[in-house]
Each structure stands twice: as structure tokens, then as C-alpha cells.
Amino acid sequence: MLDRFSAPWLDRSNYPLDWNGPARRSTPFGDLSMSIAERFAKVAAEHPDRIALDDGVARVSYREALARVQALAAWIAADTAPGGLVGILLPTSADFPVAMLACLAAGRLFVPLDLHYPRQWIADVVNDAGIAAIIGRFDDAETAGLAPEGVRRFDLSKPEMRDAAFAPVGPDAPALLLFTSGSTGKPKGIVNSQRALLQRVAQYADAAHVDAGDRFLPLSSECTIAGLRERLTALLTGASLHLIDVQCAGARQILNRMRESRITMVYGVPALLRALMQLGDGKAPSSLRNMRVGGDAVLWSDVEALRAWLPADCRIELGYSSTEAPIMQWFVPKDFPQDGSRVPLGYPLPGNALAIVGEDGRAVAPGETGELVVRSPHVALGRWTRGACDPTDFPADPQDPSCRILRTGDLVRLRSDGLVDLVGRKDRMLKIRGQRVEPGELEAALRRQPGVHDAAVFPRRVGASWWLIGYVVGDADVATLRASLRGALPAALQPQRIHAIDAIPRLASAKLDMKALEALDEIWQRREVEGARPSSAAPIGETEAAIAEIWRRVLGQDGIGRDDDFFDRGGDSLTTLALMFGIEEALDVRLPVTMIYQAPTIARLAAAIDSRAAADFSPLVLIREGEGIPLFIVHGVGGNVMELFAAGRQIRTPGPVYGIQARGLDGREAPNTSIAAMADDYLAAIRKAFPEGPYHLAGYSSGGLTAFEIARRLGAAEVASLTLIDTQTHARQWPLAVWAAVMRRRARVHLAALRAMPMRARSRHAGSALKSFSNKLLLRFGGGPAAAQPDAAVPPALQAVYDATLSAITQYRPKRHAGPIHLILPAVADPHMADPVRLWRDLGTRLETSVVPGDHRSMIQGANAQTLAAALSRALRP
Numbered sequence: 001m002l003d004r005f006s007a008p009w010l011d012r013s014n015y016p017l018d019w020n021g022p023a024r025r026s027t028p029f030g031d032l033s034m035s036i037a038e039r040f041a042k043v044a045a046e047h048p049d050r051i052a053l054d055d056g057v058a059r060v061s062y063r064e065a066l067a068r069v070q071a072l073a074a075w076i077a078a079d080t081a082p083g084g085l086v087g088i089l090l091p092t093s094a095d096f097p098v099a100m101l102a103c104l105a106a107g108r109l110f111v112p113l114d115l116h117y118p119r120q121w122i123a124d125v126v127n128d129a130g131i132a133a134i135i136g137r138f139d140d141a142e143t144a145g146l147a148p149e150g151v152r153r154f155d156l157s158k159p160e161m162r163d164a165a166f167a168p169v170g171p172d173a174p175a176l177l178l179f180t181s182g183s184t185g186k187p188k189g190i191v192n193s194q195r196a197l198l199q200r201v202a203q204y205a206d207a208a209h210v211d212a213g214d215r216f217l218p219l220s221s222e223c224t225i226a227g228l229r230e231r232l233t234a235l236l237t238g239a240s241l242h243l244i245d246v247q248c249a250g251a252r253q254i255l256n257r258m259r260e261s262r263i264t265m266v267y268g269v270p271a272l273l274r275a276l277m278q279l280g281d282g283k284a285p286s287s288l289r290n291m292r293v294g295g296d297a298v299l300w301s302d303v304e305a306l307r308a309w310l311p312a313d314c315r316i317e318l319g320y321s322s323t324e325a326p327i328m329q330w331f332v333p334k335d336f337p338q339d340g341s342r343v344p345l346g347y348p349l350p351g352n353a354l355a356i357v358g359e360d361g362r363a364v365a366p367g368e369t370g371e372l373v374v375r376s377p378h379v380a381l382g383r384w385t386r387g388a389c390d391p392t393d394f395p396a397d398p399q400d401p402s403c404r405i406l407r408t409g410d411l412v413r414l415r416s417d418g419l420v421d422l423v424g425r426k427d428r429m430l431k432i433r434g435q436r437v438e439p440g441e442l443e444a445a446l447r448r449q450p451g452v453h454d455a456a457v458f459p460r461r462v463g464a465s466w467w468l469i470g471y472v473v474g475d476a477d478v479a480t481l482r483a484s485l486r487g488a489l490p491a492a493l494q495p496q497r498i499h500a501i502d503a504i505p506r507l508a509s510a511k512l513d514m515k516a517l518e519a520l521d522e523i524w525q526r527r528e529v530e531g532a533r534p535s536s537a538a539p540i541g542e543t544e545a546a547i548a549e550i551w552r553r554v555l556g557q558d559g560i561g562r563d564d565d566f567f568d569r570g571g572d573s574l575t576t577l578a579l580m581f582g583i584e585e586a587l588d589v590r591l592p593v594t595m596i597y598q599a600p601t602i603a604r605l606a607a608a609i610d611s612r613a614a615a616d617f618s619p620l621v622l623i624r625e626g627e628g629i630p631l632f633i634v635h636g637v638g639g640n641v642m643e644l645f646a647a648g649r650q651i652r653t654p655g656p657v658y659g660i661q662a663r664g665l666d667g668r669e670a671p672n673t674s675i676a677a678m679a680d681d682y683l684a685a686i687r688k689a690f691p692e693g694p695y696h697l698a699g700y701s702s703g704g705l706t707a708f709e710i711a712r713r714l715g716a717a718e719v720a721s722l723t724l725i726d727t728q729t730h731a732r733q734w735p736l737a738v739w740a741a742v743m744r745r746r747a748r749v750h751l752a753a754l755r756a757m758p759m760r761a762r763s764r765h766a767g768s769a770l771k772s773f774s775n776k777l778l779l780r781f782g783g784g785p786a787a788a789q790p791d792a793a794v795p796p797a798l799q800a801v802y803d804a805t806l807s808a809i810t811q812y813r814p815k816r817h818a819g820p821i822h823l824i825l826p827a828v829a830d831p832h833m834a835d836p837v838r839l840w841r842d843l844g845t846r847l848e849t850s851v852v853p854g855d856h857r858s859m860i861q862g863a864n865a866q867t868l869a870a871a872l873s874r875a876l877r878p
Contacts, residue, residue: 013418134154190323190324345421539603628654
């Protein structure tokens with residue numbers, strides 16, 4: 001027991017939070033007596049026009065964010081009982097921080113629910129925790145299915161106004177219920193107070209000297225304590241919070257976002273940062289001033305690579321914490337002497353007392369290994385058990401009841417310089433890719449599978465990562481087990497290998513014989529190397545050899561066979577990015593990241609790459625596989641289909657989903673110069689892949705014109721559906737009355753602008769407006785310059801496609817289609833364009849419309865892509 005310790009608490013750290021940190025100064029965060037909601041309201045009042053949230057689609061000021069928080073808080077307070085749990089089931093977007101702050105303002109515990117997790121995981125959390133309400137966007141049937149009957153839904157796609165009074169609760173009130181892995185096979189909930197969250201924010205802000213000029217980009221989920229800390233630190237200091245879904249975005253997209261938004265503060269786990277550095281795409285943005293790393297073991301090789309990649313004045317800050325408590329942190333000096341492969345965890349945070357104890361509960365001598373124990377007023381309040389917070393696991397300190405005690409289970413040793421080294425785990429809890437997991441949860445999941453009579457899991461250290469090796473007894477098929485687990489467990493809990501054995505080795509005490517399990521896995525590996533398994537065959541040919549070398553470098557393994565499965569070898573979403581970018585650089589090919597899922601072995605991947613090189617250009621690009629009626633989505637004016645992937649992957653249809661890209665993108669062929677030529681070209685490719693209809697057809701922007709023309713060529717009998725996504729005809733084809741109405745509207749806008757301008761500026765603006773109207777007249781009645789130019793410089797091939805497509809749009813005159821049309825429109829219409837409903841309502845047998853958030857560009861991006869996918873899914877139904 002802890003009360004039997006013999007003076008175990010270490011001397012508190014004498015190092016300030018910003019030791020070796022930034023040189024810049026900032027106002028200290030201050031005391032923690034103000035609630036999170038009150039603090040946010042104060043910050044919003046100080047910086048009303050500053051951008052608070054930017055998710056790549058929406059940009060929300062502090063004034064607007066506060067208004068949204070208060071409106072949603074009133075709705076929550078009116079429709080839920082005090083003490084009820086409110087789940088947040090939202091993607092990485094501006095919506096999530098608003099929902100989080102609204103729950104805190106209304107005095108309700110919020111429960112983050114990760115949309116990337118399997119349905120069963122989410123269902124277990126909702127049911128076991130007793131969640132009373134869920135905040136989400138439920139216009140998507142898939143998301144709606146995650147909210148059980150009887151649970152109140154706050155649908156942000158259909159907000160309701162309430163006039164309920166609410167007062168923020170105090171900082172010591174429960175704020176957050178966060179679920180992590182548990183040994184019982186069920187998620188385990190940890191309850192934290194607002195004060196505990198504020199402590200994490202205050203220490204981070206004071207260590208890194210955060211102020212309103214910073215721009216944060218957290219590379220971690222909002223469903224982790226680190227991700228929540230990053231979001232709150234930005235919003236409670238007046239900084240700008242930039243958001244990106246790291247599970248959907250590629251490494252290059254993340255790096256581009258860092259550069260475009262001039263990010264100053266980044267947090268990431270080591271595995272993700274390694275993928276970013278391996279892009280070979282130059283240095284990190286010069287705007288970066290603080291790189292915080294945590295969530296997993298950090299190696300000295302990681303620090304050396306970061307030093308070479310980051311700007312010279314960017315600090316590297318390491319954090320060590322758990323969902324239960326903030327524990328240690330430090331800035332790594334450039335000249336710090338390296339000892340071993342792992343970087344020390346850091347110095348104890350202020351407010352914490354640490355002890356390193358042996359099995360007898362007494363302090364071990366400095367330099368000896370023992371379990372780390374934390375005493376702090378900021379330890380979690382308890383675990384969520386049977387619908388209530390149970391403090392049993394975090395008892396009050398007998399000498400100071402204001403503090404609670406956490407036994408971390410981590411084995412550490414105290415260094416002579418006051419830093420703490422991590423040695424290992426006392427129990428079996430691991431951190432895999434920044435997530436805490438309990439191998440017992442995988443064991444429990446294996447035992448639930450049909451045909452499995454017993455199961456065990458052995459964690460094996462491979463380089464800087466952990467692998468989970470599963471062992472099963474019974475007649476279950478290993479491939480079937482893998483498929484089932486992929487639909488039931490998060491990525492960090494997926495086993496790298498599963499072995500079928502006759503009996504689980506155990507000690508006389510009935511505990512698992514871990515040495516025997518390790519020996520069994522080593523036997524399996526030797527057989528593979530010796531060629532007992534077909535997968536040990538060596539790579540054949542130059543392409544396979546090149547891929548094998550990249551594979552070896554990315555996974556840090558030797559002895560890889562041409563038929564080995566990338567994911568069986570430990571590949572995950574982060575190493576996938578590094579692998580595919582490495583292949584692109586080495587072989588000078590452009591590949592979809594999804595190709596590794598379709599061809600996960602060296603042999604299959606090489607064959608796919610060689611066939612792409614040898615094959616003629618095809619306009620069809622597979623977005624998602626399936627069985628059933630295929631869907632084809634035609635490109636917009638730029639010719640590329642990458643912008644359609646975000647929505648295309650989320651469309652709910654049993655058949656495959658293809659994007660149609662423009663001919664000429666490869667720079668070897670001339671692009672099509674008319675909609676008719678495009679329709680003939682694309683229809684031939686569709687017929688070659690699928691000789692018989694019916695087909696679902698869709699087109700985004702100008703691609704809707706081509707989809708429409710393909711539908712006309714096929715006839716209604718072969719068109720299962722036709723969907724136009726914010727598609728306009730060219731102004732030259734608008735009815736005269738429509739064109740004249742738009743011109744009058746533009747004239748009113750220009751006149752209003754002129755009245756608001758100083759006299760000296762009016763003549764210049766008037767000249768520009770007259771030139772614009774002259775161009776519009778020329779375009780309407782024949783001739784004239786191009787209507788627009790691309791937003792930025794592009795390669796010659798893309799420029800040629802753009803010009804050809806724009807010319808094709810100008811000349812196309814749509815004729816009637818003998819079938820229905822579904823038109824999807826953005827909520828924010830372009831006032832300078834004609835109403836698409838008027839343009840299309842007489843060109844089909846029936847016109848149906850739906851509206852999705854965003855404008856013409858943002859309707860297909862970020863969180864809006866999910867809503868667009870839901871609308872398109874509905875349009876595909878008969």
C-alpha cells in the first residue's frame with residue numbers, strides 16, 4: 001500500500017517548464033479557477049475577429065465560434081438532464097471543438113467517439129457508458145446507424161434553437177470521459193475534471209510560451225488526451241487551431257498544409273513524424289517554432305532526424321503523460337549527451353510528486369528500476385463503472401487528501417541529472433502508434449471468434465514499435481480471423497501475425513508462459529527465412545527488387561519474401577504512406593495510396609506497377625472496389641479525379657466507384673476538346689470494363705456536362721441514375737432572360753461597391769467593371785477571351801487539359817435526356833452564376849435536388865465530403 005512507503009517521494013524538479021525552451025516571452029496562462037467555458041468566452045472577447053478554427057474548408061472567427069458554442073450549449077442544456085453523458089460523433093473538423101466547448105459550457109460530460117473505429121467498438125462505448133445523447137451530422141445513414149434507438153440526437157445538419165439558461169460548472173467538476181483499451185475486451189473509461197484539462201493546457205502554454213499569434217496543427221485525434229490538449233491550448237490562448245484528419249490525409253498533404261498555413265506549433269507521434277521526414281521533400285516549414293513529440297517511445301535517431309529537418313530555431317519538446325495524468329516534459333538541448341537508444345522521458349511537471357518503488361512499495365535507490373507512481377491534484381477522478389465515476393483506482397493520498405495517486409505500471413529509473421528513463425512496462429499495457437492498448441483486449445476478441453477455444457497474445461518489440469502476435473487453439477481459419485478482427489478492433493490492436501497451435505503454453509501458476517510463446521514465434525520466423533513457407537521466395541526482377549529494398553527500409557526488417565503480406569509484416573496507415581511515396585520517388589511513377597490495399601505483396605504490387613507502365617492510358621481510376629452496379633464520377637475542369645476521392649470512398653453503394661480523369665494528363669496525348677469527344681472516349685472505356693449496363697453516372701462541376709452527354713448516348717434503360725454535382729452550362733447557353741438577370745445582379749454589386757469607395761478609387765474600379773462587362777457581352781454573343789484562368793501556375797499538361805475543357809464547356813449545348821436527373825447543390829450559391837435548377841429542370845423527365853454544406857469548392861472537401869457522399873448515396877437508390 002502507498003501509505004506504507006518509506007519517504008518515497010522524489011525531490012521536486014528544480015527545472016522551470018521552459019528550460020532550454022523558446023526565447024520568446026508570453027503572458028503566463030494564469031490560475032485555474034476559471035472554467036474552460038468562461039476562459040474561452042474571455043479569449044473570444046479579446047480576439048473576436050481572429051480565426052479560431054480552420055479545418056481546410058471552414059474558417060471560423062472567435063466571435064462566430066463563441067456564438068456557435070453558446071447556441072449549442074443552450075440546446076444541450078434544454079434537452080438533456082444534468083449529469084448525463086453526451087457523445088461527440090464528428091469527424092476532424094471545426095464542428096468538434098465547438099461541440100466539446102458546448103458540452104463543457106452546459107455542464108455535461110462529453111465522450112469523444114472516433115468515427116474511424118469499428119461500429120462494434122462505438123456501440124460498446126455507447127451502451128456500456130450509458131450515453132444519453134450524441135452530437136453528430138446524421139444526414140449520413142452510416143453515421144445515423146451508430147446512434148442507437150432511444151439516444152437523443154443533436155443533429156448539426158439540422159440545428160435547433162433553444163432558449164435555455166445555463167451556467168458553466170466549476171473547474172473541479174467532471175468534464176471528460178475518454179475510453180482507452182481494457183483487459184476485459186471492453187473499452188475502459190477514464191474521467192477527468194476541467195481542472196485536470198486546464199493544468200495540461202497551462203503547463204503546455206507556459207512551457208512553449210504560446211500566444212495568440214501561434215497557429216496549431218495537432219497531428220493526433222480529438223479522441224485522445226493529447227489531441228484534446230492541443231485543441232484546448234490553442235483555443236484558450238487565442239491562437240488559431242488548424243485541423244486535418246491524419247487518418248485520411250497523406251503525408252504530403254499534411255506537409256503542404258503545414259506550409260500553406262504557416263503552422264508554428266505541431267504535435268505528433270514518432271511514427272507519423274518519421275513518415276513526414278521520409279518524403280524527401282525538403283525541410284519542414286520555416287514558420288515552425290515548436291515540435292512536440294509524444295505518445296510513444298522517442299529514439300535518439302528520431303531527434304537527430306528532426307534536428308536536420310526542422311528550422312534551426314525550432315525547439316523539440318518531449319511530453320510523457322497518460323489519459324490519467326500529465327507527468328513529465330522537457331525540451332531536448334542540442335548538445336545533450338546520448339546514452340542508449342531511447343531519449344529520457346523528461347523532468348517531473350510542477351504540481352506532481354513522483355516515486356519510483358519496488359515490489360514492496362518502498363523507494364528504490366537512484367539508478368535502480370522500479371514502478372513509477374504519481375501523486376497530484378490533477379490525476380483523473382476515477383474510472384467509469386456501472387454508470388458512475390469510481391475513484392477506487394486513484395485513491396487520495398493519506399498525507400494530502402487533495403491529491404490522488406496513480407500507479408502508472410511503467411518501469412523507470414532516476415538518472416543522476418534528474419531526468420527519468422523508461423525501462424518497460426510492469427503489466428502488459430503498451431503504446432502502439434501513440435495509443436495505449438492492452439494485449440488482453442485482443443485475447444478477449446480472439447476468444448469471441450467462432451472456432452476459437454483458447455487464445456493468447458505475445459507482444460514483441462520490433463525496432464521502436466510493438467507487434468502483437470496472436471496464438472489460437474481450435475479449428476478457426478486464420479484468414480477468417482484476420483478479416484473479422486479488422487472489422488471489430490482499432491488499428492493499434494490488430495495482430496501482426498496469428499499462429500494456430502495445439503495448446504496455449506502456461507506456467508504452473510496458470511499464467512501465460514511468455515518465453516514459450518516467444519520461442520514459438522521465433523520458430524515461425526526461422527521457417528520463413530529457411531524457405532519452409534512460400535512467402536520466403538526472393539524478389540524477382542528489377543521492380544520487385546526495388547520495392548523490396550523500400551519495404552525493408554520502411555519496416556526496418558530483412559528477409560522479406562515476394563509473397564509476404566505488407567500488413568502481416570507490421571505495415572499500418574503511417575508506414576503505408578512512407579512505402580508508397582518511396583516507390584514513387586524510386587520508380588518515377590504516380591500511384592494511389594490505396595494500391596497497397598489491393599496489392600499487399602511485393603509480387604502483386606510490382607505486377608500492378610509494371611502493368612500500369614505498359615498499359616495505354618485509361619480514363620478510369622478505381623476509387624473503391626465493390627460488387628454491383630458501378631458508379632462513374634466525371635472530373636471537373638482541371639481533369640484530375642483526386643479531389644473526388646474523399647467523397648467517393650464514403651459513398652454507400654454495393655458496386656465499385658470509379659473516377660473518370662481527362663485524357664492528356666500524362667502529357668503524351670492531346671486532350672479532348674469537346675464534350676461529345678469526352679463522352680465518346682469515356683463511354684468506350686466504361687464499355688470495355690463493363691460491357692453491359694446499367695451504370696450510375698455522376699459529374700462534378702463541368703464533369704456533369706460529360707456525365708449528362710454519356711447518359712444521353714446510353715439511353716434511360718442503361719442509366720441507373722444520373723447525378724450532377726453543382727453543374728452549370730456556360731453563360732453562352734443560358735436563356736437570355738436568365739443571363740440578363742445575372743448581369744443586373746452583378747451591376748448592383750458593382751454599384752454598391754462604388755458607393756462605399758473613396759472618390760479616388762472609384763474611377764479605377766469603374767474601369768475594371770466596364771472591362772468585365774465587355775468580356776461578358778463578347779462571351780455571350782460569340783468570341784471574346786477565356787472566361788477564367790487557373791488559380792495558380794500548373795504543369796503544361798494540366799494547363800492544356802484545363803484550356804481544352806474550358807473550350808469544350810463554352811461550345812456545349814445540352815439536349816434533352818430521356819430520364820430523371822438528380823442535382824446536388826451547395827448551400828452557398830455563387831451570386832454571379834445562373835440558378836442551376838432553371839437550367840436543368842426541362843432537360844430530363846424529372847429533376848430532383850438536394851443541398852449540402854459549403855460552396856462550389858468546399859462542398860467536396862473536408863467534413864463536407866461526408867455529407868456529399870450521403871447525398872450522392874441517396875441519389876443512387878431507385
